[in-house]
Amino acid sequence: MCPIGVDQTERGPQRWQFVVPRLKQNQQLPLICPYQDYKLLFDENGGWDAWSRLARPAARTSQTFSKGRYYSRGPVSRLESFPAEILAMILSCSELSEDDIIALGMASETLWSHTIHYIDKEYRHSPSVGPWAGCEIACVGSYLTELPPSFDKDDLALNSVSITEGGWMCIAREFNWAALSEFTCPGEDDERKWRGAFTGNVANQTNIPKTRLAQMSEDLLLVASTIGISPADAPWILRNLTTKEFVRCLPRADSKGRRGYVDHPEWKGLHVNDVLTMRICWTRPHRWDTIAPFNMCGQWAGHSFDIVALDDENRLALSEAWVDVTDAIVEEANKHIETLSEDER
Numbered sequence: 001m002c003p004i005g006v007d008q009t010e011r012g013p014q015r016w017q018f019v020v021p022r023l024k025q026n027q028q029l030p031l032i033c034p035y036q037d038y039k040l041l042f043d044e045n046g047g048w049d050a051w052s053r054l055a056r057p058a059a060r061t062s063q064t065f066s067k068g069r070y071y072s073r074g075p076v077s078r079l080e081s082f083p084a085e086i087l088a089m090i091l092s093c094s095e096l097s098e099d100d101i102i103a104l105g106m107a108s109e110t111l112w113s114h115t116i117h118y119i120d121k122e123y124r125h126s127p128s129v130g131p132w133a134g135c136e137i138a139c140v141g142s143y144l145t146e147l148p149p150s151f152d153k154d155d156l157a158l159n160s161v162s163i164t165e166g167g168w169m170c171i172a173r174e175f176n177w178a179a180l181s182e183f184t185c186p187g188e189d190d191e192r193k194w195r196g197a198f199t200g201n202v203a204n205q206t207n208i209p210k211t212r213l214a215q216m217s218e219d220l221l222l223v224a225s226t227i228g229i230s231p232a233d234a235p236w237i238l239r240n241l242t243t244k245e246f247v248r249c250l251p252r253a254d255s256k257g258r259r260g261y262v263d264h265p266e267w268k269g270l271h272v273n274d275v276l277t278m279r280i281c282w283t284r285p286h287r288w289d290t291i292a293p294f295n296m297c298g299q300w301a302g303h304s305f306d307i308v309a310l311d312d313e314n315r316l317a318l319s320e321a322w323v324d325v326t327d328a329i330v331e332e333a334n335k336h337i338e339t340l341s342e343d344e345r
Helices: 050-054 085-090 098-105 109-124 149-155 170-184 188-200 211-224 272-280 312-317 326-344
Strands: 017-022 025-028 136-140 236-240 245-254 258-260 303-309
Touching: 017 170, 025 170, 050 258, 050 272, 085 098, 085 109, 098 109, 098 170, 098 188, 109 188, 109 211, 136 149, 136 272, 136 303, 149 211, 188 211, 236 272, 245 272, 245 326, 258 272, 258 326, 272 326
Parallel strands: none
Antiparallel strands: 017 025, 017 136, 236 245, 236 303, 245 258
């Protein structure tokens, strides 16, 4: 038994979490067996979804919503005749759930038009859409002995937690354990909420033709999704806002619905989740390990990121100051795969 005052962190398996001190948020990962930290990378059952945390909604033009698409049959009700501003106030009532709003919209074509415009506005300004975009992020392991440089700057990390003075652990571990207990995980993203509300209401609809329901589902996908109705091979980019580097990616989804694959001809199955985890890891190996299973001080740890569609506006923004590091990322990932394969043997 260790005497009082001895740091016992390394007596157990390493605890991993994605931390965003600026928002006091984190996402804890499932426990990994001792000496198997290599399973943090390239695991199909990986515990985070980078796309939902970092993607900003694709831009839409003023022609996205066509008034000609919506029409009313029969006399207009008093509710439908209200000014758009009044209907917007009704839809924004805090007592209405997503289910209530969708149900109201399904009452008529006119109300559906107002509902879709309302959801579009709410979704694009929701704090649950790309909540970590533009904030410093690191995937921190509990064996760390120092903080990423950006976490140290202006005491960003230490000011985000409560630390008792006089502890026997180094300050980096004090922060890590405090974040594990004090930080909160972002809630369910709004896309899933709206899709769930729509699906639940469809089951109760008998008067709306199936073809119209399909169109309404497409409407909702357009306004309550980061990618809208863009195809799975539409160009997007993961941007490192700190270093002005970017990785080409596609919005394809895996079997669990997690979007984002690196757009590279030599590796179609490299997920954005793995790319970021590989580059933002921050810890140290166990004191008894002679060789780390992978680079545990990722060069992007503590940097800020987002994922955006490579539309005309963002193409203009990618000036000569930005560097495409897609090839370098794929090469680095290949080396990790080779190393991990050797370790498993």
